[in-house]
Amino acid sequence: MVLAMMVGCAQAASSDGWSSFKSRFMTSDGRIQDTGNNNVSHTEGQGYAMLMAVWYNDRSSFDSLWGWTQQHLKNPQNGLFYWKYNPAAANPVADKNNASDGDVLIAWALLKAGQKWQNPAYLQASQNIQKAIVDRDVITFNGHTVMLPGSQGFNKTSYVVLNPSYFLFPAWRDFAASSHLRVWTDLIDSGMDLLAKMRFGDAGLPVDWVALNTDGSVAPATAWPPRFSYDAIRVPLYLYWYDAQSLQLVPFQRYWMNFSRLQTPAWIDVMSNNKAPYNMAGGLLAVRDLTLNQSGYLSDRLDDNEDYYSSSLHLLTWLALKDR
Template sequence: MNRRRFIRSLGVALSGLALPQGAWAQQPRSIAGAIPPGHALQASWQAWKTLCLRPDGRVIDGFQNEDSHSEGQSYGLTLAAAFDDEAAFESIRIWTEENLAIRDDALLAWRWRHDQRPHVPDDNNASDGDLFYAWALSAMAARHDRPELAQRARMIAQDLVSVCSVPHPNGSGSLLFLPAQQGFAADTGFTINPSYYMPRAMRELAAATGVSQLQRLADDGVALMTDLAESGLVPDWVTITADGWVPPPERFSFNAGYEAMRVPLFAVWSGNPEQPSARRYAAAAQTNPPDETTTVFERGSGASLERSPHRGYQAVVGLVSCAVSGSVGAAIPAFATDQPYYPATLHLMALVAQAEIYPQCVPI
């Protein structure tokens, strides 16, 4: 039997295990222990740690001067929870608590600079880092009966909605998720990063902590993505005004680039491949050449503006395209260590989402 025929037969066998599209969004589940010991992806997790994780628990970002930030620490903590790696989880958590949990509230400072003193010159937070950090804490608290982690997750969730959620300026009562406590509000509206919304993380954290506003943020965020996708790809940044959305200030990208590619990834990881943002991305990515992946699209036309050979970006395209189409077999490459932190992390996230939710999208 040739490989493609085997993949097709495997997809038929697995189809009875998969829920209909959209059904996963209503299923309670946890990232903790999603990838069991002995699973083939454990080798990829070990490779990611070798590439990105220092022995002291610091996640390094090669794209940003080998500094660290709450996003990287929180993505690392989430992946450690996904692989139920208690040793890595604890090292990342402890380093983060000692170096970034320096604010007066429960949130994390957004960046740690290895070549500066003090290492944290700015204690503003990054709401996506706080969200993923609390999500991972909550997952491991439930799995290992650690109430202190659950309490920490609850405190973060409470402060996150307190300082980073605001009413939509149109008076509709819907909520917006600010990228940080400071710097994104103006008299004309709020500047939003759509990729900071992770619907599944918000919903599961709301259920675990009782902070119901996170569920509202998830629902309102999905509605915002749908609105943005009506006229093109979801952009990196957008400004929300009382009259609707408009391009952000000039210092922010209105293309669909390195940030926005997380929107379709998080949509399918949340079990929602029918989301228009994912469908738009999958359609645009069909123009990718064999050895490169478009990393920056012009939002309206979908024209390719920038490309990269890093396999992590190809993994996102492969997973999203397969999840959207409902096909069997995905063009997800094997995990590679010849790429920096960001594509490597998206790569492993895509592999985790495939293994957990989309058995038919087995890499080919």
């Protein structure tokens, strides 16, 4: 009987979403593979997994993830991280730019790890990255404090390109609480103000990439399709994680309530109203359920066919629900 109970407990432990995530996407040396994108790795994935490892109290995995990230992605010139690692390339980090959301996620995970496990080295590393983000990625533009998506290529002088899914409100709040620097609350205030303006088309939703002009107006950035899609789906996730009662969630709730749950299009072109020819599933559907407060559908059990990104959204939604 005792043996049977022990086996049952072991099976239950191994079937949680984090165990599934690790077995599918994490290499033995701590690299997260984007299975929907030729198994490349990026700071976003490393940061997501580091957050999960803290939440699931898995310090050994956290240390592997952080160790690999430092060894292969750290940019010694500016204290940030190369955004992409391609294991099939002769130079796996040919693009030396960073992705500010990845940097924030890594710093946030280190802050949480340092607090949870009483580790000053994690806290110091988080502080160093936070400082580098402020120095390299945060600017004031038309009175708004904004975080550019990367240190290179997004400030066009007459306008800046923003990615609203990089508005990591819960992380910025935690940085503000730990550092007492006003820049983080300024980012939150400006981010909320800008999001309120990013209600494009009949759907009234933000798009993946947005231009902020010198006169303060916003418009879909011309180099990308004007879609509320795989990037912008994270906007309501982070809003909920920051404040589950936020009125900024209302546009998403209104839009998704137009569809039955399993017939909700995966994306919409806000200019033409053309919708994806396929419906939400996996992590996308989990974000919808979270936003509509339909938490009965949520769990941290991953479907067998979910790729890296869907699985990431799925587990992050669970963390956002439980972190309230």
